[in-house]
Amino acid sequence: MPDISPLSADDPRRLGGYTVEGVLADSGVYLARDDSGDPVVIKVYPSDATSFLRAMRAVRAQDAYYTAAVLDSGETGDGLPYLVTEYVDGETLQATVAARGPLQGSALHRLAIATMAALVAVHQAGAVHGSFGPGDVLLGPDGPRLINAGVAPALEATTATATQRVGGLAYTAPEHFGGDAPQREEGGEPAGGPADVFAWAATMVFAATGEAPFDGGSTSATMNRVLRHEPDLSALDDHLRGVIADCLAKDPRARPTAGDALLKLVGHSLLTARTGDLTAVVPPPAGPPEPAAAPPRRTGRFAALAVAGGLVIALASAGAVYTLQSRTGTPAAVATPTPSPSATAISSLAAQAPPSPPPTPLARIAAPGLGLALHEHPADRLRVVAYQTGDDLYVRAPGTARFTKSQEKRSEEVAASPDGAWLALLTGGRLTFVSRTGGDRFEVEVGPARRPTWSRDAKRLLLTTTKGTGKDEDGTPVPGGFAIVDVATKAVTPVDTDAETRQGRGSYAWLPDGAGVALSYRSGDDYGMRISDLTGRETRAMNWVGYTGGIRMFSPSGKLFLTHCPSGGTVCVWDTAEGVRRASVAIFFEGSEFWGWYDENHLLIYNPSQEPDRLVAMDLRSQERRIVLTLPGKDFGDFYVTLAER
Numbered sequence: 210m211p212d213i214s215p216l217s218a219d220d221p222r223r224l225g226g227y228t229v230e231g232v233l234a235d236s237g238v239y240l241a242r243d244d245s246g247d248p249v250v251i252k253v254y255p256s257d258a259t260s261f262l263r264a265m266r267a268v269r270a271q272d273a274y275y276t277a278a279v280l281d282s283g284e285t286g287d288g289l290p291y292l293v294t295e296y297v298d299g300e301t302l303q304a305t306v307a308a309r310g311p312l313q314g315s316a317l318h319r320l321a322i323a324t325m326a327a328l329v330a331v332h333q334a335g336a337v338h339g340s341f342g343p344g345d346v347l348l349g350p351d352g353p354r355l356i357n358a359g360v361a362p363a364l365e366a367t368t369a370t371a372t373q374r375v376g377g378l379a380y381t382a383p384e385h386f387g388g389d390a391p392q393r394e395e396g397g398e399p400a401g402g403p404a405d406v407f408a409w410a411a412t413m414v415f416a417a418t419g420e421a422p423f424d425g426g427s428t429s430a431t432m433n434r435v436l437r438h439e440p441d442l443s444a445l446d447d448h449l450r451g452v453i454a455d456c457l458a459k460d461p462r463a464r465p466t467a468g469d470a471l472l473k474l475v476g477h478s479l480l481t482a483r484t485g486d487l488t489a490v491v492p493p494p495a496g497p498p499e500p501a502a503a504p505p506r507r508t509g510r511f512a513a514l515a516v517a518g519g520l521v522i523a524l525a526s527a528g529a530v531y532t533l534q535s536r537t538g539t540p541a542a543v544a545t546p547t548p549s550p551s552a553t554a555i556s557s558l559a560a561q562a563p564p565s566p567p568p569t570p571l572a573r574i575a576a577p578g579l580g581l582a583l584h585e586h587p588a589d590r591l592r593v594v595a596y597q598t599g600d601d602l603y604v605r606a607p608g609t610a611r612f613t614k615s616q617e618k619r620s621e622e623v624a625a626s627p628d629g630a631w632l633a634l635l636t637g638g639r640l641t642f643v644s645r646t647g648g649d650r651f652e653v654e655v656g657p658a659r660r661p662t663w664s665r666d667a668k669r670l671l672l673t674t675t676k677g678t679g680k681d682e683d684g685t686p687v688p689g690g691f692a693i694v695d696v697a698t699k700a701v702t703p704v705d706t707d708a709e710t711r712q713g714r715g716s717y718a719w720l721p722d723g724a725g726v727a728l729s730y731r732s733g734d735d736y737g738m739r740i741s742d743l744t745g746r747e748t749r750a751m752n753w754v755g756y757t758g759g760i761r762m763f764s765p766s767g768k769l770f771l772t773h774c775p776s777g778g779t780v781c782v783w784d785t786a787e788g789v790r791r792a793s794v795a796i797f798f799e800g801s802e803f804w805g806w807y808d809e810n811h812l813l814i815y816n817p818s819q820e821p822d823r824l825v826a827m828d829l830r831s832q833e834r835r836i837v838l839t840l841p842g843k844d845f846g847d848f849y850v851t852l853a854e855r
Contacts, residue, residue: 213240224251224291225283240296248296249280253289254360275327277347277356297354302416303343311419311444320346320353321413321449322474327355328405328467337401341408342380343415350818378431379421382407384461386432403461406470410456417444422457449474475774475793567811567826567835574610578603579848580821580841585610590808593838594625594645595632596850604632607645617643622660622849626667629853631696633661633670640670640694653701655692660716664723665767670694671726673716678709681731690745691717691726706745713739715757721767721785729757736773751788755781761805771803771812782829792829805852807837813852817842 213231216222220239221229227241227249237253281293302320306312312320324346331338338345338358347354382404414422422440425431440457442450452473458464465473570584579598595604595615602615607629620634620641634641638656643649658672671693675686690705706713712731720727725742737752755772762770767785774781774793780803782792804813807826811834816823822842826835840848 221285224253224285225281225293227251227281227293241293250277250294250296251291252294253285253291256290275323275353275355276330276358277354294356297347297349297356299347299349299354301344302346302348302353302412305348306343306416306419312416314446317413317417317445318449318474320416321452322471323353324355324409324412325467325471325474327353327358328409329471331355331358332402332405332467338405338408339401341405341412342377343412346412377421378428378435379424380408380411380415381435382461383436383459386436402467403464406456406464406467407458407461409467409470410453411440413449413453414440414442414445417449567807570836572610576603576612578614581848582821582839583610584836584838590854591837591852592629592854593850594629594853595623596848597623598849599847602634604643604645615643617641623851624661624663624670625851625853626663627665627853628667630667632851633663635659635661635672640672642696651699653694653699655694655701656703657686658692659686662716662719664719665721666723668696669723670696671717671719674703674705681714685715688713688716688728693743704743704745706741711739718757718762721763727757727762738772751783754783754788761803764806764809766809769809771806807835811835813837 213233215231216229216239217232220232223229224239224241227243229239229241229251231240232238233240233250237255239251239253241249241251243249277294277297279292279294283291283293285291300308328338328341336358338355340357340360341355345355345357347356385404411422414420418441423431423434423438425434436459442454445453452465452470455473456464456470568586568588570586572583572585574583574585575581576583576593576596578601581596581598583593585592593605595602596612597603597619600619602617602619602623603612604615605612617634618636620636622635624633624635625631626633630644630646632643632645634643635655635658638654638658639652640655640658640661641650641652655672656674657676658674660673662671663669664671671691673688674690674692676689678687678689681687688706688708690703690708692701692703694701708728708730713728714731714736715729717726717728719725720740725740725748727738727740729736730739732752735752736754736756737750738754738757739747740749740751741747755774757770757772762772763785764770769791770783770785772781772783780793781790783789784791800817802815804815804824807813811826811828814825814827816825820842821839823839824837826837828834838850
């Protein structure tokens with residue numbers, strides 16, 4: 210929480226409908242509460258109220274993720290304007306790096322994507338930030354938030370004595386020192402947009418190194434470095450270094466727009482998304498879902514699916530169409546450059562109307578054995594049917610909210626059939642099938658294996674076999690083949706493949722029609738997906754899609770599947786038939802995990818960034834839409850849950 214100082218005799222006690230409680234950071238920035246008791250931030254500005262608030266209209270009009278929303282505005286008794294913004298409980302990037310050091314790896318990529326997404330939203334609203342720097346980024350519990358957007362230009366335009374740009378010189382674009390800042394071109398981004406992009410890039414260098422890239426120790430030396438020196442970008446990885454180098458071009462005309470930079474950050478490319486293929490996806494009737502089970506530990510690639518906040522970005526490349534959804538669910542303006550003669554109209558997942566959200570929970574069910582709470586509605590498609598904690602397995606009686614402790618011993622993994630009729634318990638190479646309705650039970654020997662997953666018709670079970678294989682770079686057993694169990698005949702059919710020698714990774718997944726299987730593979734630093742028939746013969750390869758993660762990759766209809774984007778930092782949604790990208794999804798929850806598809810339009814995401822931890826349903830365009838369950842973080846360690854159709 211930011212430092213809060215007591216009010217002085219000169220500070221206001223009430224501004225508009227808000228009660229002022231303390232001073233945040235600088236004089237004129239206050240912590241206050243509205244009439245319902247919710248905290249807000251109020252900042253008073255030394256400017257003409259009418260002119261300043263008029264100049265801020267464009268910024269107030271946008272309500273995008275990764276910006277601190279402007280909730281209200283007004284005028285003090287002394288005639289000074291003030292803005293009321295949402296309260297973000299977090300430190301600035303400046304303070305965080307000073308206290309804990311530079312950001313690295315995925316944390317830096319997440320920051321870059323979130324802050325550039327915020328900048329795109331500001332520019333789409335017809336505004337500019339004007340003073341982007343490490344002090345203008347708050348690192349809140351739900352991710353980075355950009356603050357002070359538009360304030361510097363508004364102050365400069367309305368304050369006669371304004372002679373110095375707000376923000377550090379080391380983050381100021383070189384064109385501002387020469388007085389030749391670019392003007393807005395017809396159909397282009399706002400005047401000053403290239404300077405925002407430059408300042409963003411300089412801020413990312415600070416985040417990666419702890420030092421302002423052009424700081425010379427004095428005003429003149431800093432200005433000289435901005436104008437003539439190239440910064441040291443060796444601390445950045447190749448992908449991020451290229452984007453930031455482009456954004457730091459001395460000539461503003463050589464810099465990418467914020468939208469183009471964002472597309473580069475999330476990995477969009479004409480090589481992986483052909484213009485004509487990015488057609489609208491109309492969700493078909495949902496088929497039976499794959500049962501979703503929590504990973505037994507917070508490790509592996511899917512344990513780092515997301516990044517730091519709540520936005521989901523859906524973009525299409527080829528024609529540079531990008532949409533940033535607002536927190537209210539209303540799309541922000543869509544920037545659509547004039548297509549080239551060869552381009553066709555593009556419609557991405559983001560361009561459609563938001564899907565209907567899952568029903569609002571009507572019941573909160575406290576489960577025995579730990580602090581698990583289920584948030585349910587009678588119309589829910591999916592229900593928690595079993596969970597394991599410690600040595601105990603709890604099974605739900607069909608058609609009820611009652612869980613009872615099973616007599617079965619602890620298992621390594623639990624999988625419920627799509628119809629919820631059977632539980633499959635994997636322990637020490639033995640698979641135990643337990644009926645939830647009649648008490649029937651049988652066992653089959655499968656040998657060393659992992660990740661049991663049911664076919665959609667609930668007649669077969671697929672396992673990834675690991676006998677005699679080594680481990681990958683994460684310590685996970687490398688797949689050696691797969692085995693299929695016929696539930697009716699109890700027959701086990703093992704299929705040896707060349708997965709181990711060909712760098713197979715993760716676990717096998719059923720294809721939606723049950724006629725084949727899919728597996729990720731590694732090639733150098735890249736990942737792709739191989740598809741095989743049920744004899745193990747490869748029938749197709751997609752070397753461009755990234756890491757799939759395994760059993761829960763396909764949507765309920767099977768028409769979409771999800772991977773880590775090849776560029777990292779985001780999740781990609783692909784068309785199963787065509788192999789083209791339909792959307793990129795950046796889910797910003799620190800330490801989150803992908804648990805599967807809630808339905809055709811929503812992902813199940815485990816979010817441990819709040820207390821208690823929670824499993825949420827999130828759509829592909831907006832923030833979380835629904836809490837499915839909550840669980841205190843202390844109980845997560847040995848927790849394993851499985852969901853199925855009710």
